[in-house]
Amino acid sequence: MTLPYPPPYQDIDVLCEHLSICPSTVEAWMRLGKLPPPKIRDGKRLWKWIEVERCLDAWGEQAQRLGGSQAERIRDATRRIAAESR
Numbered sequence: 453m454t455l456p457y458p459p460p461y462q463d464i465d466v467l468c469e470h471l472s473i474c475p476s477t478v479e480a481w482m483r484l485g486k487l488p489p490p491k492i493r494d495g496k497r498l499w500k501w502i503e504v505e506r507c508l509d510a511w512g513e514q515a516q517r518l519g520g521s522q523a524e525r526i527r528d529a530t531r532r533i534a535a536e537s538r
Contacts, residue, residue, distance in 0.1 A: 461491070461498040471504075480533040486511045 458470050468475055481487040488507050490497035 458501045460501055461493070462501060462504075463496060463498055464490075467499050467504065470501075474534075476534045477530070480530050483533060484530060486530075 459466065462470065464475050464478055468478060471478075473481075478487060482489060486507060488499065488503040490499050492498075
C-alpha cells in the first residue's frame with residue numbers, strides 16, 4: 453500500500469509502513485528513545501506523526517555527532533533488542 457502523506461495519528465501498522473520497519477523495531481526504538489511513546493485512544497495505541505518526526509530528527513542529529521563507531525554500537529544494540537523481543 454502506498455500512502456501519499458502520513459496521517460496526523462497512526463496506529464502501529466501505518467507507522468511501520470511509513471518508516472519501513474516492523475512492529476518489533478517500533479518497540480525497540482521506543483525503549484531506546486528513538487520513537488515517542490504512543491497515545492492511547494479508545495484502547496488503541498496511536499503515534500502522533502509530528503512527534504515521531506521530531507524524535508527521528510533528533511536521533512539522526514545525535515548519530516551524526518557521535519560518529520561512526522558509536523552510531524554502529526547503537527545500531528547493533530537496536531538489532532539485539534529487536535531480536536530478543538521476537
